[in-house]
Amino acid sequence: MVSMACVCASSARLRGMRAVQLKHPREAVEVVDLELPHPRSGEVRVRIEACALGQLDWNLLTLDAPPRVPLIAGHEAVGVVEGTGQRVLLTPLAASCGSCAACASGDARRCVEVRWRGMHEDGLLATHVCVSERALIPIDAAFSPELAVIGGTAWTAVGAVRSLALSRPSRIAVIGIGGVGHLVAQVARAHGHEVFAHDVNPERLKNFAAIKGEGFDAAIVCTPSIQALQHAVRISRHVFLCGTSPAGRVDLSLADVVWRGVTLQGGLLGTRAQLDEAVQLISSGAVRPQVEMLSLDDVPARLWELRDLGFSGRLVVRM
Numbered sequence: 001m002v003s004m005a006c007v008c009a010s011s012a013r014l015r016g017m018r019a020v021q022l023k024h025p026r027e028a029v030e031v032v033d034l035e036l037p038h039p040r041s042g043e044v045r046v047r048i049e050a051c052a053l054g055q056l057d058w059n060l061l062t063l064d065a066p067p068r069v070p071l072i073a074g075h076e077a078v079g080v081v082e083g084t085g086q087r088v089l090l091t092p093l094a095a096s097c098g099s100c101a102a103c104a105s106g107d108a109r110r111c112v113e114v115r116w117r118g119m120h121e122d123g124l125l126a127t128h129v130c131v132s133e134r135a136l137i138p139i140d141a142a143f144s145p146e147l148a149v150i151g152g153t154a155w156t157a158v159g160a161v162r163s164l165a166l167s168r169p170s171r172i173a174v175i176g177i178g179g180v181g182h183l184v185a186q187v188a189r190a191h192g193h194e195v196f197a198h199d200v201n202p203e204r205l206k207n208f209a210a211i212k213g214e215g216f217d218a219a220i221v222c223t224p225s226i227q228a229l230q231h232a233v234r235i236s237r238h239v240f241l242c243g244t245s246p247a248g249r250v251d252l253s254l255a256d257v258v259w260r261g262v263t264l265q266g267g268l269l270g271t272r273a274q275l276d277e278a279v280q281l282i283s284s285g286a287v288r289p290q291v292e293m294l295s296l297d298d299v300p301a302r303l304w305e306l307r308d309l310g311f312s313g314r315l316v317v318r319m
């Protein structure tokens with residue numbers, strides 16, 4: 001009897017897999033053919049349907065000493081478990097201890113032993129991956145490319161808006177309407193907030209009121225720009241740095257902290273409950289990610305666009 005797993009594997013390639021791999025620090029990634037991985041105890045093999053490209057993938061290319069090479073890139077995807085056919089989300093969280101205070105509170109991203117996909121462990125820009133059964137996030141939705149952005153980008157957007165802990169509809173400034181920012185703005189609206197936006201590219205601001213003046217209840221910065229962060233501190237005393245990691249340091253006036261009560265928060269991803277909310281928001285159509293599809297072979301060239309922040313949605317690779 002021919003199992004579904006055999007059919008799935010043979011449709012990709014007979015006994016191997018394809019992946020986008022970084023072979024040496026600071027070099028271009030390559031599309032490579034590899035042996036099909038075999039699950040170890042407690043693991044399953046997932047046939048990846050789609051994987052989104054993001055700033056983390058670009059950052060990997062800029063590191064002088066990545067945690068390991070060769071390394072398969074990619075950190076947020078949707079796929080199907082071989083053998084069971086269960087559709088699952090795969091997130092940047094490859095492993096956590098399961099027992100520390102952060103894990104116990106449902107916040108594994110703060111685990112003392114957290115390991116990230118596409119950084120410490122091989123990532124998801126591949127036709128197949130073996131993952132711990134504990135790391136699987138089952139979903140019932142029919143396949144759509146938008147599902148690929150839930151496990152990283154949309155989760156981060158929900159985590160940012162929820163972290164503001166605003167108890168009433170508020171005026172929120174979103175600075176940077178790129179891959180993360182366009183979802184942050186939609187999640188904030190879905191929460192009943194009034195959203196104002198700024199971006200260096202006016203094309204991205206068509207659906208938003210412009211940021212004018214000061215006194216916003218919160219400012220969410222979704223670009224790795226120091227100037228954007230400094231602007232945010234001027235227009236709001238509640239600033240959240242979302243999912244991006246600007247190199248360098250920012251001058252924060254201690255007088256602002258004491259006299260104006262400025263607080264600076266930051267975060268990537270969110271709690272497990274916030275991931276469930278991201279699934280619900282996208283499955284219901286309340287938040288609509290803007291995605292552009294590409295193939296695995298397009299990745300080495302298109303990854304460079306992320307350096308220039310040239311696309312306001314998410315690039316999604318269909319395997």
Ligand SMILES: [Zn+2]
Nearest residue numbers: 097100103111
């Ligand atoms: Zn832990």
